Amino acid sequence: MLRGKLLAGLCCLVLWAGEVLAAGVDHVVVYKAERTMQLLAKGKVVKTYAIGLGDDPFGHKQQEGDERTPEGNYVIDYRNPQSGYHLSLHISYPNARDKANAKKAGVDPGGMIMIHGLPNGYGWAKHFFAGRDWTDGCIAVNNEEIEEIGQLVANGTPITIHP
Structure with missing residues (x-):
């Protein structure tokens, strides 16, 4: 009985993940x-994540070291395989206006x-980081979430960051 419920649950999860992909x-x-x-896919929200931001999260990033997360329209332009963090997707900040x-x-x-x-x-410390602003201006999620985001978001995907 339990095995059947687990199998049914796993099938639902696989179908859901396939739908998102x-x-x-x-x-x-x-x-x-x-x-x-x-x-978003075609204007419809397919997944929402809780995030952490820079240590000084209010306002648009102005300069190196201000620990703010930028605001505006950018692009996910590459992945950093040498990241000091568990996976990372680069945001195309600074744009021409920022420069x-x-x-x-x-x-x-x-x-x-x-x-x-x-x-x-x-x-192992994901509960310590959850709900905190702790980066130097980046957008942080837990490791399982960034793995999922990395699979779902291609290079070239636009990103809009609102205040």
């Missing part, structure tokens, strides 16, 4: 104030803004 995620949307990230604003202010706009998992070797 088949959905073709074509946009990532982040709501900083709500600490959520949504994956121009930083130049005008006489500062370095920074870079290396990622969606990533936990620091390497700290997967």
Whole structure:
């Protein structure tokens, strides 16, 4: 009886995962104030994640070291295989506007803004990181979630980050 329920549950999970994969995620949307990230396919939300942000999460990233997460329209442009975190997807910050604003202010706009998992070797501590803003400006999820996101989000996918 239990074996049959487990098998049925596993089949449902596989079908659901296949539906999400088949959905073709074509946009990532982040709501900083709500600490959520949504994956969309054809305008429909297919998955939502709780996220952590930079240590100073309010406002748009202005310069290197301000620990803010940028706001605006970017692209997931590559993956970093040498990340100090469990997997990472690079966000195309700074864009031309960010660079121009930083130049005008006489500062370095920074870079290396990622969606990533936990620091390497700290997967066991996911409950410590959950619900906290702890990055230097990146968007953080747990390791299981970044593995799923990495499978669902292709390079070239637009990402919109709202305040």
